[in-house]
Amino acid sequence: MKWQKEEQQKWFGVLAEFDSTAELYHACEEVRDAGFRKWDAHTPFPVHGLEKAMGIPASKVPWIALVCGMTGAALGMLMQWWTSVVDYPLVISAKPLFSWQAFVPVTFELGVLFGAVGAIGGMLALNKLPMHYHPLFNSARFERVSDDKFFISIEAVDPQFDPEKTTAFLKKIGAKHTEMIEL
Amino acid sequence: MVSRSEYYDSQVRYADPTEGRAPLVLGDTSFHRITESVTQPIESPAPIGWFLFFFVALCGLGILGASVGYLFWEGVGIWGVNNPVGWGWAIVNFVFWVGIGHAGTLISAVLFLFRQKWRTSINRAAEAMTLFAVACALIFPGIHTGRVWMAYYMLPIPNQMLMWPQFRSPLIWDIFAVSIYGTVSLLFWYVGLIPDLATMRDRAKTKLRRILYGFFALGWRGSHRHWLNYERAYLLLAALATPLVLSVHSIVSFDFATSQLPGWHTTIFPPYFVAGAIFSGFAMVITLMVFTRVIFKLEHLITIRHFENMAKIILLTGSLVGYAYTMEFFIAWYSGNGYETFAFINRAFGPYYWAYWTMFSCNVFIPQIFWFKWARTNIVVLFIVSIFVNIGMWFERFVITVTSLHRDFLPSSWGYFVPTIWDVLTFVGSFGLFFTLYSLFVRFLPVVAIAEVKTVVPEADPHFHPKEDAGHSA
Numbered sequence: 001m002k003w004q005k006e007e008q009q010k011w012f013g014v015l016a017e018f019d020s021t022a023e024l025y026h027a028c029e030e031v032r033d034a035g036f037r038k039w040d041a042h043t044p045f046p047v048h049g050l051e052k053a054m055g056i057p058a059s060k061v062p063w064i065a066l067v068c069g070m071t072g073a074a075l076g077m078l079m080q081w082w083t084s085v086v087d088y089p090l091v092i093s094a095k096p097l098f099s100w101q102a103f104v105p106v107t108f109e110l111g112v113l114f115g116a117v118g119a120i121g122g123m124l125a126l127n128k129l130p131m132h133y134h135p136l137f138n139s140a141r142f143e144r145v146s147d148d149k150f151f152i153s154i155e156a157v158d159p160q161f162d163p164e165k166t167t168a169f170l171k172k173i174g175a176k177h178t179e180m181i182e183l
Numbered sequence: 184m185v186s187r188s189e190y191y192d193s194q195v196r197y198a199d200p201t202e203g204r205a206p207l208v209l210g211d212t213s214f215h216r217i218t219e220s221v222t223q224p225i226e227s228p229a230p231i232g233w234f235l236f237f238f239v240a241l242c243g244l245g246i247l248g249a250s251v252g253y254l255f256w257e258g259v260g261i262w263g264v265n266n267p268v269g270w271g272w273a274i275v276n277f278v279f280w281v282g283i284g285h286a287g288t289l290i291s292a293v294l295f296l297f298r299q300k301w302r303t304s305i306n307r308a309a310e311a312m313t314l315f316a317v318a319c320a321l322i323f324p325g326i327h328t329g330r331v332w333m334a335y336y337m338l339p340i341p342n343q344m345l346m347w348p349q350f351r352s353p354l355i356w357d358i359f360a361v362s363i364y365g366t367v368s369l370l371f372w373y374v375g376l377i378p379d380l381a382t383m384r385d386r387a388k389t390k391l392r393r394i395l396y397g398f399f400a401l402g403w404r405g406s407h408r409h410w411l412n413y414e415r416a417y418l419l420l421a422a423l424a425t426p427l428v429l430s431v432h433s434i435v436s437f438d439f440a441t442s443q444l445p446g447w448h449t450t451i452f453p454p455y456f457v458a459g460a461i462f463s464g465f466a467m468v469i470t471l472m473v474f475t476r477v478i479f480k481l482e483h484l485i486t487i488r489h490f491e492n493m494a495k496i497i498l499l500t501g502s503l504v505g506y507a508y509t510m511e512f513f514i515a516w517y518s519g520n521g522y523e524t525f526a527f528i529n530r531a532f533g534p535y536y537w538a539y540w541t542m543f544s545c546n547v548f549i550p551q552i553f554w555f556k557w558a559r560t561n562i563v564v565l566f567i568v569s570i571f572v573n574i575g576m577w578f579e580r581f582v583i584t585v586t587s588l589h590r591d592f593l594p595s596s597w598g599y600f601v602p603t604i605w606d607v608l609t610f611v612g613s614f615g616l617f618f619t620l621y622s623l624f625v626r627f628l629p630v631v632a633i634a635e636v637k638t639v640v641p642e643a644d645p646h647f648h649p650k651e652d653a654g655h656s657a
Contacts, residue, residue: 148214
């Protein structure tokens, strides 16, 4: 069967199931070396080092958190300066209006708040979450991804994808079960 | 229930081959078994004990509602506060609850940064405890103002008076510190819950459960590309929460330390308050865990080893607190300041000597029993000591607040503070709120971080092989 463009629009891709982290790790190395691009590993818990087997770069979340945290701290100091010096100047204990030392705690706290929100918001945005519908949820076996099973999904949009060849390839590298997932 | 000897046997038998350390999860460590043991209590009907506990907690919540309602109707005059003791139980309870709220983030964040893997079994419940303790704490600054409908004065909100809060005041720092601490703790807790909510969603038998857990799981599908960002975000939250947790109780201590009052005006307060907060928080974690693990049969996940580690932290922080108590006396003498010296002698031997020695015994003497291993590994001893520490730490705040205020510079204004029934009922009621929230949490959410516990069993390592001779091909 020739893999047609129309066919491609019907399928999300193929899902392969593995039993252990070791099997998954080796399979990921194989999929990476075979040159697939649009694929993913699914695990019940973070398998440390799997990103090396998958060949994916480090997370960009820290940069987002850094920018957000700095923004929060800057806004915090700015707010205190503006309210205490410009909009409502009030001399307390003969201290200068801009007594920045006293403004450090609130500046710090707001930096932490924005940094934390940035880390979580950045994580969700990079992961494209929340996404309550996903084709993989159509698979009954995939329900165990949050329990004790390990999966690799290769998407139909990957240029190398071919339903039969890719399935056979996944079987060869140790998949216990494979299935085609509809869009 | 795993007995002590069984536990030590198991340490020898199942020594973790990848680490050469004692295992953190006992017995059957298969991933499915871990999922089952954490989710079972949520999916099966609640035990009768839970209903009894929940009912008592709800009664407590009712007491809180009634006493706060009466307070709003009548005003702060219903409390025992008056000149010279203008800060009574409201601030005592506030500091007490905020202190308890420190262990959760400490376990989650500081122990995470130090790669203390034993935290995984207890962090979820400790974080939940933090949230509920902070919720209890936030009540008190909210209601103690008298005109509670003016509480928004505390926040920088543009208003009709064209006035702004005074940012040079530690009380304003406190508003920011505690509310941001509550927010970040909530976010931290929720982010940790996302993968476990996905587990609950995937296991759900009823449509309602599938929708509710599914909604909050945000469509989590265990993708490793997601895990990578997720773990990085979690690490960053831990890195941000660690200085935050230290800053919060330091700022709480500034409420006292920046004043001119003898007994409050000391530079030792920030570290002393932080140590005390960690101390009281771990005590409350032990108090709660002793019951949680038995009621929900989680003894193989929350093991004696976890309790032993917590007991060591209690011993350390309790001794730090004891050092601070002693050092305050030394500085009072060394400063040569007559008012300072008087304040401390009065604290230990004045009209409130009973509160002082209750505090000292509960916080410094009693935890010394944890020098002995048999005490650290005995559930009954652990529970009793944790209760003493809870009591002692409440008294610490009482001693600091009340003994410093009741004898100020002018003998003509000296007084003796006595709480009223409404002080007591509000405090008792705050426990009602705390336990209501905690019992709802243990009923509907996974008490142990399922995904995280799975990462600490040997099988989680991709280089783990069950048989020693099985080589690694890659």
